[in-house]
Amino acid sequence: MVLRFSQPLRKLLPLLNCRESLRKESRNRNFPGGLFLMKSLRPFARKCRRLLRETRARMLRRLGLLGGDWTTGLPAELQFWEKALKDGGRSWNESEYRKRTDPKLELQEELKQLIPSAPGALVRILDVGAGPLTTLGKHWPGRNLEIVAVDPLAEQYAAMLARIPVRPLVPVVFAHAEKLLDHFPANSFDLAHASNSLDHSYDPLAAISQMLAVVKPCCYVYLWHFSNEGTHESFSGLHQWNFDSVKNDFVISDGKARHSVTAQFKLTAKVTCETMEAFGKPVVIAKLKKI
Numbered sequence: 242m243v244l245r246f247s248q249p250l251r252k253l254l255p256l257l258n259c260r261e262s263l264r265k266e267s268r269n270r271n272f273p274g275g276l277f278l279m280k281s282l283r284p285f286a287r288k289c290r291r292l293l294r295e296t297r298a299r300m301l302r303r304l305g306l307l308g309g310d311w312t313t314g315l316p317a318e319l320q321f322w323e324k325a326l327k328d329g330g331r332s333w334n335e336s337e338y339r340k341r342t343d344p345k346l347e348l349q350e351e352l353k354q355l356i357p358s359a360p361g362a363l364v365r366i367l368d369v370g371a372g373p374l375t376t377l378g379k380h381w382p383g384r385n386l387e388i389v390a391v392d393p394l395a396e397q398y399a400a401m402l403a404r405i406p407v408r409p410l411v412p413v414v415f416a417h418a419e420k421l422l423d424h425f426p427a428n429s430f431d432l433a434h435a436s437n438s439l440d441h442s443y444d445p446l447a448a449i450s451q452m453l454a455v456v457k458p459c460c461y462v463y464l465w466h467f468s469n470e471g472t473h474e475s476f477s478g479l480h481q482w483n484f485d486s487v488k489n490d491f492v493i494s495d496g497k498a499r500h501s502v503t504a505q506f507k508l509t510a511k512v513t514c515e516t517m518e519a520f521g522k523p524v525v526i527a528k529l530k531k532i
């Protein structure tokens with residue numbers, strides 16, 4: 242049987258084949274709509290490629306064929322931050338850079354709401370996995386705010402910032418999220434905060450347990466993370482965990498086993514979890530109130 246295609250359909254066929262022929266057709270003067278078609282198909286093609294990449298990552302991870310090592314992943318983190326900060330954030334994110342170096346930046350409203358404190362009170366916040374420059378606002382009018390920022394790369398960050406040079410508003414001190422009680426007494430902070438860091442740690446459940454231990458009773462652990470970074474980053478380097486929000490539960494997975502944070506900490510905390518969007522990506526926000 243011979244298939245006969247109409248003239249416009251014949252023009253369209255190569256477009257279905259691959260990106261290269263799509264590009265060629267878009268340059269063809271006889272097919273001026275090609276460029277428009279190519280542009281409108283681009284987001285769809287990007288989405289398909291991402292889905293394929295993530296499905297492959299999920300399958301390989303389940304088979305135990307994909308994974309990174311925490312210790313060997315740390316140097317890349319340091320390199321990332323040096324590159325991001327050395328030109329004043331221009332090649333990374335200028336507005337983020339400005340916020341992190343602004344001494345007048347107020348403590349974020351969503352965090353203030355979690356800290357019941359009288360005017361004039363001392364408020365102590367622990368930022369876990371803070372990176373070289375904590376994201377937290379540096380003052381709270383009417384309160385005496387003390388921020389303690391910790392990170393396993395504290396020494397390397399200090400040397401890197403001195404090289405650039407950038408003077409951090411809050412010096413970062415050494416601690417692993419999983420071992421906070423080695424450095425701080427139990428029940429000593431009004432809030433423990435982690436952004437984009439526990440999914441880089443080697444044991445996020447142990448980290449949450451330690452964060453709960455160092456906050457005072459009835460105080461909060463606040464966790465802000467991009468969703469499912471393990472899968473998105475193909476479980477490379479420090480990206481070994483998926484964080485997700487499922488029916489108000491905070492769910493942590495290594496790509497093989499899933500852990501409900503609500504169930505895991507039911508005797509020590511009340512957990513709520515939601516998803517929002519930031520920097521064009523879904524973000525999981527979990528709040529754990531210590532019982």
Ligand SMILES: C[S@@+](CC[C@H](N)C(=O)[O-])C[C@H]1O[C@@H](n2cnc3c(N)ncnc32)[C@H](O)[C@@H]1O
Pocket residue numbers: 318369370371372373376391392393394416417418419435436437438439441442443444479
């Ligand atoms: C992507 S950065 C995020 C930094 C900062 N919190 C922010 O929001 O920009 C991840 C940070 O997590 C830190 N990290 C990795 N493993 C950790 C662990 N076990 N305990 C605490 N922090 C850790 C890394 O050193 C790095 O500084």
